[in-house]
Amino acid sequence: MSAPDHLDSDPPTTVDVLQRIKPGCEAAFEAVLAELIQAAMACEGHLGVNVFRPSDPAHPEYRIVFKFDRISRLKQWEESPIRQRLLNRARQFTEGTGQYAMLTGLETWFTLPHRPGLPAPPRYKMMVVSWITIYVLINLINVILVPLIGTLPAFLRTLVVTLVVVAVMTYVAMSRMTKLFKGWLYPARRL
Structure with a gap:
């Protein structure tokens, strides 16, 4: 398989997570989030993470953006026992299921901080x-x-x-x- 073919079938990817935290649980969530980021950083193919904390009372969600060099490596991270364990711990501090979007192209540059699930512009x-x-x-x-x-x-x-x-x-x-x-x-x- 040539490199361009491989990149088409297993491209770099960005995961955009939007999650509302229960009032008063921010510090506990931050502690679990720090562990989650540390664990993700140890995964092969992890390219970085950005955390956007709430700054607008109308949109009090956390936005967490993980980047991986391949979808296959993202899938390995998502299926890892440590991620599952940390997500289970984090759920006690969050409201609802949150929003999750996977982006694999130029559209990763065009996500709004408080609306990551919107379809990409033309x-x-x-x-x-x-x-x-x-x-x-x-x-x-x-x-x-x-x-x-x-x-x-x-x-x-x-x-x-x-x-x-x-x-x-x-x-x-x-x-x-x-x-x-x-x-x-x-x-x-x-x-």
């Missing part, structure tokens, strides 16, 4: 917002970073620039751009 809208963001980032990098690394060989400069663009896009810019353009990205949905 691809042309994702492309336009991504293009605007990349355009701004490349121009900022050309002004700020390129003068600092200008003496490096071209392939190393490109390596650094692309690494910075992808990291900023993934961890900083796209969540903010999604919020900024949410009215256009999700026009028919009540947010």
Whole structure:
């Protein structure tokens, strides 16, 4: 099986969990969550986790985002006894079953913090917002970073620039751009 075929059948994936915590149980939930994150970090293929704590009283849910390099490795984590044990402990501090969404493509950049289960916007809208963001980032990098690394060989400069663009896009810019353009990205949905 070639690498592109393998990536199509077992792509990188992001799991987006939205969970409401019982009032007064936040500290106990945080303790179990810390153990859950520690256990996930030990799993093969785990790429990171982000926790978005409630900041809006109208949406008092925790949003927890796990990233894995392959769906197959995510499945191994989901079926692991330690995860099951920790989820059972966490359930005593949560309300309802929560929301769970698995994202495997560009749509992972286009999730709203308090509404992860919404279907992704149309691809042309994702492309336009991504293009605007990349355009701004490349121009900022050309002004700020390129003068600092200008003496490096071209392939190393490109390596650094692309690494910075992808990291900023993934961890900083796209969540903010999604919020900024949410009215256009999700026009028919009540947010």
